Amino acid sequence: MSETESPYGPTWYAATMVAVPERRALTHDLDVDVCVIGAGLAGLTVAREVARRGWSVAVLEARQVAASASGRNSGFVSPGFSERIDAIVERVGLPRAKELWALSDGGVEYMRRQITESEMPGVLARDGRLSVRRIDDEQALIDHAAMLRVDFGAEVEAWPTDQVREMLRSPHYFQGLHSPKAFHIHPLNYALGLAAAAEKDGARIFENTSALSLDPAGIRKRVATPHGTVRARHVVLAGSTGAGEVDAPIAATVQPVSTYVAVTAPLGERLFEAVRYTGAISDTRRAGDYYRIVSDDRLMWGGRISMRGSTPWRLKAALRSDILKVYPQLEGVEIDYTWSGVMAYAVHKMPQIGELAQGYWLASAFGGHGLNTTAMAGEMIARAILEGDDRWRLFSPYELVWAGGRSGRVAAQTLLWSMQMRDSLKERLARYRDRARREADARQIRFEAERAMRKAEAERLRTEEEARRIAEQEARRLAAEEAGRAAAERARQAAEEARLAAEEATRALEQAEREREHMVRAAAEKAPQDAAEAAAAPTRQVEGHKAETAAPESAVEPVVAPEAAAAPEVVATPDVSPAPEAASPPSEGAALEKKRRRKRGSKKAEAVAPSAAGPAPDSTPCAALASNSKYFCPGGMYSNGVRRIDGEAINR
C-alpha cells in the first residue's frame, strides 16, 4: 500500500484500523468555548474532556484525525516521560518529581479507563513492558528499580540477564526492567475511539482544516482557517511539530525528530525462537530499538531516529538489518510495512504544558513518550480550563526554550551521533566482557564437572572396595558358621557314638555281672556237691588203687582230677602228676580255695577278652565304661564323668 492510497500511510495500523466516519472540513465561522488545534492524541483528549464536561469544543485538524505521530507510534503505554526520571529529580527535586511521576502514571490509568469505558474497538490492549540493557550493569538496574519502587511507588521488577535472555533470545541483552502494569495498544484505533467518544459528547472535529493563524488577544480568541474563523474563549495549541504557521516562536521551541517502524510478514513458529515475551520491548540506548509482537506472529520493529524530515532511502533494508543484528535466527525475514513518524522534542525532553497567555494553552513536545503524557496533558488542561485545576504549573520549571532552529537541529543530530557512538563502544565492551565471563563460567563449569566426575569415580572405587571387603567378611563368617555347624555335627555324632558305646558297655557290664552272679550262684549251689564229691574222692581213690593194684600194670589208668582233665596243658606237665597233697584227699578248705582261684582266673579271662578287640589304651574295657560316670575306672582314664576322646577332655 503506498502512502497515497491511505491518508494514514502504508502502515500496519492503517491496514487494521476500524471504520471511520467522514469528517468534513470547516467551511464557516464558528463560535465555541474551546478551540483545539491539532487532532493528535493531545488535542483529542482535551476535546474529549471538555465535551464530556458540557462545553462546546471544535477541533481543527490539518489532515486526518491521528494521521501524524499519534496514529503511527509503536503503542507502548507506560508511566514516565521522555526525560529520565533521575534527571527530573535532579532538576526539580524529589517531591516535585514524585508529583510529576504521579501525573504521568495518571495518564496510563486514564487511557486504560477510556479503552474500557468507551469500549473502543480494535485497541487490542496487552499487558507488560520490558526495558532491556545492552550493557551489563546489574547493580545499576537494581538501584534504579529500587528507586522507582521506593520513591515513586512504581510497580517494577529487575530481571537478571538470564531471565531476559529466556524471553528474548539475543546475546545483546543483559538485565531488564519489567513493568507488569504497562501495556501496549493499537494507537490509531485508540485515537479514533477517543475522537468518536468526544464527538458523542458533542465535540466537532474538522479534518483537512489547517489553522492558519491565531489571535490570542482579547476574551475571544480568533483562529483563522482556509474557509472559516473560529472564535473561542480558550484556544489549545496541540499541533506538535506542525504548529509553526499558527505560532512560529512556540514551534521553534521543539525539534522535530523522526523515527521509523517496520512490520514483518507473519513469522509463525520462528518468531517464538527469538521473542517469547508478548509485552512491549525496548532497549535503553539513545535511539534504541523498540518492538512487540502484533497479529500473533508478526514483529513490529521500531528504531533509529533522525533530525531529517524525509524518509530514509532503503528504510526496509535498514530495519531488516536492525532486526537481524539482534535476532540473527530470523534470517530471511520479510518486511510487509515500513513507515516513519515525527515527534516533537523540547530541549529538556519534557512536555510543554501550560497557559501561554490568558485562555491560550499549549500541549506539546511529548517526544517519544507521548501516549500517557498526551492523556495526562489533555485531561489536565481540560480541568484547568473548566475547573481551575492548576497542576499544570508543576511543569513550569520546564520553560519554553528555543530549540535552536535549523542550526539547533544540526547540533542535535551531531550530538546524537556522538552519543550513539559512545553507546556503541560501551556496548561492544559489555558484549566482550560478557563473552569472556561466559567463557570463564563455561570453563569453570567444565572444571567443576571434571572434578565431580573424578570424585564420583573415586567414590565408586571406594564403594566397590568396601562391598568386596564386606562380601569377603560375610563369606568368612558363613564359612566359619558352616565349619562350626560341621564341628558341632561331628561332636554330636561322636557324643552319640560315645553314648551308644557307653550303653553297650553298660549292657556288657550288666551281662558280666549277671554271669558272675549266675556263676556265684552256680558255685554256691555246686559247692555241697563238690564237697560231697571231695569227701567221696579218697574212698574212690582207695578203691581205685585197690582196683589198680588188683589189676595188671598195663591196665592201670592214671587218675586225673576232673579239673586237670579240662586243661590239657596241665595234663602235659609233669607237675600235674599227683602231688603229695593231691594224692591225699584235699581238705574242704583247700577245695574252696581252689575254686576261688579258678573263678578269679575265669574273671580275669573275661576281663582280658575284650582287650583283644581294640589296641588303644582308651579302648580298654575301662574306656568302654567311661561314658557312664557311675563306674569307677581303675585305668585312670575317666573319673567323675570326665572322659578323654581324641586327646581332649570332655566334661559330661
Ligand SMILES: Cc1cc2nc3c(=O)[nH]c(=O)nc-3n(C[C@H](O)[C@H](O)[C@H](O)COP(=O)(O)OP(=O)(O)OC[C@H]3O[C@@H](n4cnc5c(N)ncnc54)[C@H](O)[C@@H]3O)c2cc1C
Ligand atoms: C514512530 C513513533 C513511535 C512512537 N512510539 C511511542 C510509544 O510507543 N509510546 C509513546 O508514549 N509515544 C510514542 N511516540 C510518541 C507519540 O506518538 C507522540 O508523542 C504523540 O503521539 C504526540 O501527540 P500529539 O498530539 O502531540 O502530536 P501529533 O500526533 O503529531 O498530532 C498533532 C496533530 O496536529 C495537526 N496539526 C499540526 N499543525 C496544525 C495546524 N496548523 N492546523 C491544524 N492541525 C495541525 C497535525 O496534522 C497532527 O495531526 C512515538 C512516535 C512516533 C513517531
